[in-house]
Amino acid sequence: MRITVFGATGGIGRLVVQQLLDDGHQVTAVVRTPAKLPLTHSHLTVVTGQLTDHQAVEQAVSGADAVISALGPSLKRSTTGTQVTDRTRTIVQAMEAHKVTRFIGLATPSLADPRDRPHWEHKVLPVAAGLMFPNALAELQGMTEAVTGSGLDYTIARISNPTNKPATGRIRSGFLGHDKVASTMSRADIAAFLVAQLTDSRYRRAMPAISN
Template sequence: MKVTVFGATGQIGRLVVGDLLADDHDVTAYVRNPGKLGHSDPHLVTVTGELSDEARIQQAVRGSDAVISALGPLLRRGSTGTPVTDGTQNIVAAMQTEHVERYIGLATPSVPDERDSPTLKAKVLPVVAGLLFPNALNELVGMTTAVTQSDLDWTIARITRPTSGRPKGTVRAGFLGRDKVGSVMSRADIAAFLVAQLTDETFSRAAPAISN
């Protein structure tokens, strides 16, 4: 399978690229700085560009079977603007133009899924996120909306506390108030979950919360 990865130089994105290459997929990594990618493989090509560069994004997704986005907003209280939202809109537009249907990405439980049940956690998370990181929450809502309101075949994994270290190999996935999903998950397991969605239709057009 040919997969385009956005956010490929981030902590989760690099793991996604490594997992894809280990599974013998052909990978196109869209990056600003190829030197930060940390991978060299005959099945890996890079396209260098910004999230604002519509033509380069379209080039990166052309001929792909799926897109995995490990993009996320800056968790800084003083950050402004919507570069990740705008970039995600450009990715969705490029996928539609190039007839690439499968999109797999990230968000947090601060952005609800319609399958969540009303719980205290579901109510508190957006409030806390809005107080601590208002622009980041705005970005998360914007990038998620860009995908969920499209006609793409999407899955968005909602994560809360990514950690470093060895993978645990266990995954809880589901919806707030309905399933037993915690908060902590290793980045290695998050990456593995994203890659697994290439062939798993369980959460097609859904945004499960995931944890170890």
């Protein structure tokens, strides 16, 4: 498959790119600083550009079978603005323009999925996140709404405590109040889950929570 990856230089994004290449996919990685993605592969195309450049984003998305976004907001309290939300809207618009329908991305359990049942996390996490990372929470909500409000065939994995531990291969997924999903998860396993959604139809137009 031909996959376009945004956020390819981040801790999860780099692992997504490597997993895709290991699985034999053709990958287009959109980056601002190529030096931050020290990978070379015959199936890898690195596109340098800003996500504010609509034409560059459209070129990167054109011809893709799916898009994986590992974009996420800064957790610095001093950060302001809606840069990540705006970039996600640009990606969605480019996908719609080029009839690329499959979107796989990330969010937080602070945001609810309609399949969730009432759960303590729905009360605690949004309050805690709003106090500690108000702009990041607003960005995550904006990013998510940009995707779920579109006609895209999306899967958005909700994560809360990513670590740099090695992959375990043990992945829990589901909906709060229904399934036994914890919080901690290695970035390698997160990347593996995102890539697996290319062929897994269980969570189409859904936002499963995932953990180890």
